Amino acid sequence: MTEQYDVHADRAGDEGAPKASMRRLWDYARPHARSLVLGGGLALVGGLTDLAQPLVAKMVIDALGEGGSLTRPLMLLGGLIIVGALVAASGAFVLERTAQSVVLSARRSLVGRLLRLRVAEVDRLKPGDLISRVTGDTTLLRTVATSSVVDALSNSLLLVGGIVLMAVMDLVLFGVTFGVLVVVGLVMAAVLPRINRATVAGQAAVGEMGSLLERVFGAFRTVKASGAERAESARVDAAAEEAWRKGVAVAGWGAFAGTLSWLSVNVAFLTVLGVGGARVASGELEVSSLIAFLLMLFYLMGPISILINAATQIQSGLAAIHRIDEIDSLGSEDLDERAEAPAVLAAGGPATVSFTDVAFRYAPDLPFVHHGVTFEASGGLTALVGPSGAGKTTVFSLLERFYDPTGGTVRIDGTDVREWPLAVLRGTIGYVEQDAPVLDGTLRENLLMAAPHAGEDDLAGVVRRARLETLVERLPEGLDSRIGHRGTTISGGERQRVAIARALLRRPRLLLLDEATSQLDAHNENALKQVMLDAASETSVIVVAHRLSTVTSADRIVVMDAGRVRTVGTHEELVAADELYRDLAASQLLAADS
């Protein structure tokens, strides 16, 4: 499925310049406008004091020439330097703090969006790449949305200020300098898009590395058992190398732009020195004016290189925003927990479920999985049985609204699930997935995940109902023991009962239980059967049963085959009347029990 991924890390680099605009950059910066203005203002004042230094230096030289006192101009120069440094440092701190805040809000909003993505979207994505967007791409925003924008604005002002002063000082020398600046501008216009493209491709390669690592750690034992460490690490290496290549390209273009502008200013310096020297010799220009002009030219090297640097960083920021914004274009869920449930849904007691002519496929380019599924389940224990791939687990996904049907209607308590507020719908259902995942953390955290406010009595109750007492006793710190990454320290059967206890703690009106195919021994199987029957006495339970032995006493058994409901009945009725069920029962040595 991952092949269809269209927010595709590795393709982003081929798409030309990212579409994110300066306006989007401003969207990130706007909430911090006040700190930006403060930080930028301080930085600008710091810069202006620098700008004033050549003028004061001219005063010093003039005073020297006229034999006047040096004390005042020198004190003025020293004061300017100290005040300028202090003001510039405060500005830098305010801007850096704001930059961190921009990253924080970008991360918060991105994480919020990611967790609300529709399951169908996540099916197509590479989680490792998504993680790199939250961790890596947001980091690129750090300086861009603040310092770089401020640098670009303030140094443009300083540059313009410097140019105007130069024009006032001497028009001929100004003409020479201006010509050089035009050349620098043209070079930058050619280089920036290249930096932009290389940055996007570099970030995409970093995302690809994340995806590959996630793939390895998702099946770590299999990778080891297959002796595939070397091959897998070669894949990650290749992505890392691609990131390196693009990073080097960015560095290369950046260095080229920087050097060229530096060279140009030096050429301008020499030309101004030559032309200016000739004009001083002919008496058209004072020596102090030439020195001040040259100082101004050198001073302008600062704003020019900062501008070039800012422009380069802004390209990286735009590339990051492009990747972050791609998440926005994906389908997300409305999980408004304050949404009101229709009156009928507020009812208690076991929920009723009905599927009416439901057709469904996972994606438009995939074949149909359900071809008109119709059945009802109200209270008690309902079992879904049938060959692998018949579409049983898909029934649960449609009830949870992980996906919406392509045709037909899924109803709970007579109301189309699409009309339920999503949070209310999922609050009504307890869902135990087939591989019953547990999250890294303590047993208690795992149980309380779906019902954080449940009390100790409720907790003890579900531990008892899910037959978890022995596990709790065995674990060194009872409920507060860590059960590890993916439940590595507990058995498959225990994991499943932990998942059931978690689901029961939510007091669901409908419990969906996808039975594991192979994890249970006879003891665990019997325990599971008892847990299911207990739960079915107070709520509706639907179980996808791979072992008929666990569901022979179900109130109704729905036999599914190739995306259709073949028949519905009790175990005895089906053994008598349905050939497929009889075969399934016979293959599991159950027919004789009936």
Ligand SMILES: Nc1ncnc2c1ncn2[C@@H]1O[C@H](COP(=O)(O)OP(=O)(O)OP(=O)(O)O)[C@@H](O)[C@H]1O
């Ligand atoms: N997320 C998905 N994207 C695309 N196809 C899927 C997805 N999940 C399941 N399928 C396909 O849908 C079909 C039905 O899958 P489903 O899991 O509902 O069957 P099942 O009856 O529960 O099978 P099993 O008994 O093996 O668990 C299968 O062919 C499967 O490959």
